Amino acid sequence: MNDKRILVVDDETDLLEMVKSIFTRAGFTQILTASSGEAALKMCEEQEPDMMILDVMMPGMDGFAALKELRKTSKIPVLMLTARGEAEDKFVGFENGADDYLLKPFLPKELLFRVQAILKRVYPEKERKVFFEAATVDLEKAIVQRSGENISLTAKEFQLFEKLYENQGRIVTTGALCQAICGDFWQGYESTLATHIRHLREKIEENPSKPVALVTIKGIGYRLNIKGVQT
Amino acid sequence: MNKSERFFRRYIFSIVSIIILFLFVNILLVASFFAAAYLGNVKNSNFPIEDFSNHITETNGQFNADIQAEDMLNNACAWAMILDENGNIIWEMNVPEELPRHYSTTDVAMFSRWYLNSYPVNIWNRQGSLLVVGFPQGYVTNYYTSIKTQYVRPIAFGFLAAVCINVLLMLYLFVRNAHRIEKAMEPILNGIRHLSSGHPVHLEENGELAEINAGLNKAGDYLLKKDNTRAEWIRGISHDIRTPLSMILGYASEIEETSSLPETTRKQAEIIRKHSEKLKNLVENLNLTTKLEYSMQPMQKQTLVPVELARQAVSEVLNDGLSDKYELELSEDNPGKAITITGDQSLLNRMLCNLIRNCIVHNPNGCRIQVSVGSCDRTCTFSVIDNGCGISEPQLNTLNNDRDISSTQKQTGEIEHGLGLKIVRQIVKIHQGTIQFSDTAPHGLSVEVVIPIEIY
Secondary structure, rough: OOEEEEEEOOOOHHHHHHHHHHHHHOOEEEEEEEHHHHHHHHHHHHHHOOOEEEEOOOOOHHHHHHHHOOOOOOOOOOOEEEEOHHHHHHHHHOOOOOOOEEEEEOHHHHHHHHHHHHHHHEEEEEEOOEEEEOOEOOOOOOEEOOOOOEOOOOOOHHHHHHHHHHHHOEEHHHHHHHHHHHOOOOOHHHHHHHHHHHHHHHHHOOOOOOOOOOEEEEEOOEEEOOEEEEE | OOOOHHHHHHHHHHHHHHHHHHHHHHHHHHHHEEEEHHHOOOOOHOOOOOHHHHHHEEEOOOEEEHHHHHHHHOOOEEEEEEOOOOEEEEEOOOOOOOOOEEHHHHHHHHHHHOOOEEEEEEEEEEOOOOEEOOOOOOOOOOOOOOOHEEEEEEEHHHHHHHHHHHHHHHHHHHHHHHHHHHHHEEEEEEEEHHHHHOOOOOOOOOOOOOOHHHHHHHHHHHHHHHHHHHHHHHHHHHHHHHHHHHHHHHHHHHHHOOOOOHHHHHHHHHHHHHHHHHHHHHHHHHHHHHHHHOOOOOOOEEEEEEHHHHHHHHHHHHHHOOOOOOOEEEEOOOOOOOEEEEHHHHEEEEHHHHHHHHHHHOOOOOEEEEEEEEEEOEEEEEEEEEEOOOOOHHHHHHHHOOOHHHOOOOOOOOOOOHHHHHHHHHHHEEEEEOEEEEEOOOOOEEEEEEOOOOOO
16 A cells, blocks of 8 residues: 555645655655646646645645546545635535545644545455454455354445454444444444344454454444454 | 513503502592591681571560670671561671662572672571671682583583593503504614624614614624624634644654654654644634634534434544543443434534543543433433542532633633533534533532434
């Protein structure tokens, strides 16, 4: 993922430098910069970046106009990074084809997480494997490898696992997990979720009654603790 | 009925009371007058003619007045005479010289009710003779009235009816005037009400009260302009501060995470980063509170599950990293009960996060925070209770009063309940709910937010 080419567009040179520095420190090797909407479009044609981080207020062509123009020829993911925080601005951004909207001032980690989440979603990596103490989950094949045997994950279990994996190390609420497997009308499916969680634990935990990988946060939700990932 | 309507009703009632009082006082005065007249013997020229007659005795055709009769006559400066059947004077006392000594039937008929040569007289029928008592000229006024009997009753009723009609007419005119004033004042009172709730006002500047309307319009325009300027200023400042703050945050984080740098430098960078985060939160809070204050943030109403709302808020705080000093728990008052509410998800989430973070910020030594969700009838209750150090009684009173929370902030820099709780109160208000702060035993703070399940 770190080899993805990211174009950062902002008229503030200092900010461009800082964002470049954040990504370089995080291991990204191809960071491009542009200081205007016109320059960004030209660079898109010439360098074909994998993702764009775009400011809104720039002299000449602003971020919204540049995005509108870009969408005529390209589908690369765009994260709007702007000081304009009005709801209306966000709506305009999303209407013009933005994938995410981050308001300044931002924490470097938040910017990194959001960019990584977009890249994961748009450019899924093949042969992803998630390691736990007792088992390994192959996301491509939707199977659990344990003690030399392959155990299939049901569709619901896989959806559940993906949701938890996307938020690894963080608590995911019961409602969010129910929504992931049942859709918007999830209320009343809490016991169904508990059943799927139990089945998932039986497949990935050493001792399902004392879970360490998929832990319950009482009254709130669940958290997935992974040992490692292989791409 | 609002307060101004009550005021006008009271005004009308006071007018009615005044009229009733007025009538009562008048009746009392007239009654007093008649009583005084009766007791003072105003009637019949004040002269007790019958009594006087009794003091005149006849013996063998000779009339004699005793000393009392004489005194009575002298006290009234009066004169008296007795006429026989032929009109001749058969007895007299103090009769003026110029008066004749014989009277025809016509003379007697003429003076019996009126005057005898301009002397007002009273007469009294004695057996076979007529007693005439005369008074000095101009001493008594005699007025003779006569009316057909058939008109007496209608006139009496007519008089009563005239009094009643007058009273009713007076009442009607008073009420009509009060209504006219009320009607004229209504737009002005509505304008003041709008102004006090921060809404713009525009009144027609015509009629007798045009000057007041114009004054109110001017005041409304001024307040609106002031509000807009303040909102614009905050928005502008917060916008201009965003990019520089991003750089401070970014570079401070970078320095903090660079392990090759000296520990002191990294520690200093951490302090810069933490304070920058506070500034970031302040900018966001200022923006949100301004938007809520001036109704610039449209409410995104949707159906929500309150328990899930609380789960999201608690997990957000936990995911951001919570020190082991704190214990954060969520419980449901009615587990398994499926309830939904209508509200703005992000605002309600912000409300709960602010309340939880408030417990953390004000209890730096750690505490147990219990978040609970319940429902009752048509309301939903969110409670955030901590067993921390709590707050003082005056602070508690300030929080429970509907006063501007930020105004309680001390100038000393000491941590106080500031924008976070102000935002909470604003969010509760736009969700038509109530908020109550109280002590918890043995120590700590309890905040209970009650919002209706359906809002309009």
